[in-house]
Amino acid sequence: MSTAYQIVVCGGIVPDPLQTLEPATGPAGPALKNEMMLPAILDPWAAHALYEAANLARNVPGSKVWLVSLGPKAKLQQVMMTVAQKVPFELVALDSPGGGFTEAAEVAAALAGATQAIPGLDKSRLLLFGGWESASRGAGATLQMAGERLGITDQFQGVDELKVNPDGSLEILERIEGGRHQLSRCAGPPAVLGWATGNLPEPKNNPQVGMANMRAVMPALQKAAPVKLAGEGLAFLSVSLPKQLRATQIVKDKSPDDIAKEIIEWIRK
């Protein structure tokens, strides 16, 4: 019996977090101002999931990693130029406007459909990875719904560590409240793992990996299936930036002793 894993990582693209973001009203509802002009990156938690997937695949011979990504084709191509240099994977691209205001259930349906359509996928060895939330919609819901659509009822969210035991079972560390972790043992795949930060650093760019990946990335982008996200039944009443400015009192000329006393008084108030 094969012990190799078929690891499908679901990961979208998001605006570079250092960009200024402003809401705007588009023809299909709320969007970001100049959204197509903003530089994009692979969603940070999904990126952690991708690195963990590649690490697992490297350690379990015969395993393979797919990255299922939904976004505007041109943006996906731009992001893949960087991501493809990190770790080996095969891209499954879905062409859609993407963005934070899309409906998680519709995205989940598209991701599950694309996963099911991967040729030769053995669902009994499937590990569905992704970030536990995105940095755009932040729904924290998409992966669970995609998992349900694939019939997977062993799911874990906020994962920081995955270990494979000698008997093939999986030990999973999930974030819970109060800076704690829950440790669980799952009999094995199929399972859904929504990753938090994990333990791995971002891999350095490897041009050889990049060249190998890009051979498949470009055809995958060319045949990216268009996905319509209608946001059925969902109505946004308003989208706004928070009132951020506080009237900051700047205290420049007090001694550390005086500041310390003031801070203690404030803490105790």
Place this chain on the structure above:
Amino acid sequence: METILLLAHPEAGGALAKSAREALHAARALNKAIPGSSLVVGLAGESVQAAADSIAACPATKYYGVAGADFGPSRYSTDAAAAEALCKAAGATIVVAPATSRWNRVLPGVSQRLGGRVDCHVTGIADAAGKPAINRWYYRQRMEASLTRAQRPWFLLIDPGSQTACDCGAGAAAVEMVAAQPAQGGPRTTVLGIREPKADAQTIRPDSPLLFVTGAGWTKKQADGLTHVPEAEKLILGFLKLTRASLGSSKSLVDLGGEGQAVLPFLSHLNQIGQTGATPRHAKGLSTCCHGEEPHTVGWRFIGERRAISLDPNCGWARGKADVLYVADAFAVIAKVNELLAGNP
């Protein structure tokens, strides 16, 4: 007519957590706002009677329960089966639950099973001309939206700390027990336990009134041209011990280890606040040696009163974001704070 179901799970001792009472408050607010709606309660856990009794005075018209040893641990397959059974038994059209790690993990999947929709991280409940509406944040707390949905059941996971806790009293609740069908052959997942730092090493304290934010400046070269990491460690841990504050950190400080720079060993990604970290809720926040502009400051978006210590009077982290900015050396100020607190605890 809407049937609003509050979903909750009892804590280890059988009581309901504060986050569950906050969700009950939100459910009650919806119940009041929607004419003709009814409020019911669904509880899942090893045993549920004590939890039901603890809120028996709330205006719920009915209590449903799924109980048994299988439903004690926090596990997707059994929690999903329990939630599905409770929603069906109640005929719920709106399901309100606290956004705990347990419900966040499972309710999106349950919404899929029941053909509904889900919104996690809900921070507000509103009434849009007799229709329920909610508030939640997008782009990592950088913009806030108000929205409503036509689909039912609609699952709402209420962010802890965003509502006041319902103070309804105890009594005797009649709980109608519901049978749930976990996967055939029993659960494939076993919960082995909880891992947490030793009590004196735990620096994340969600219930603390004060968040202490440490930035990368603590490990940078100081005025004498040298770094003072051991001294920084002693000062920060001393402050936490004396104030029982919760420790947050900027991403840059947590990430320094990966860049081969000196690190504060007690910091982990769990302490990280901001774009790719947590956005905790505390009444007060004191930031030290933090710098950066808007994207970095979302970590203290939900902090009530904010003060900062920084050597840079124009620091984007503090200016316009904090109520008071002390332009001073955090090493000197925190050393004095610790000295005064230790002398007069």
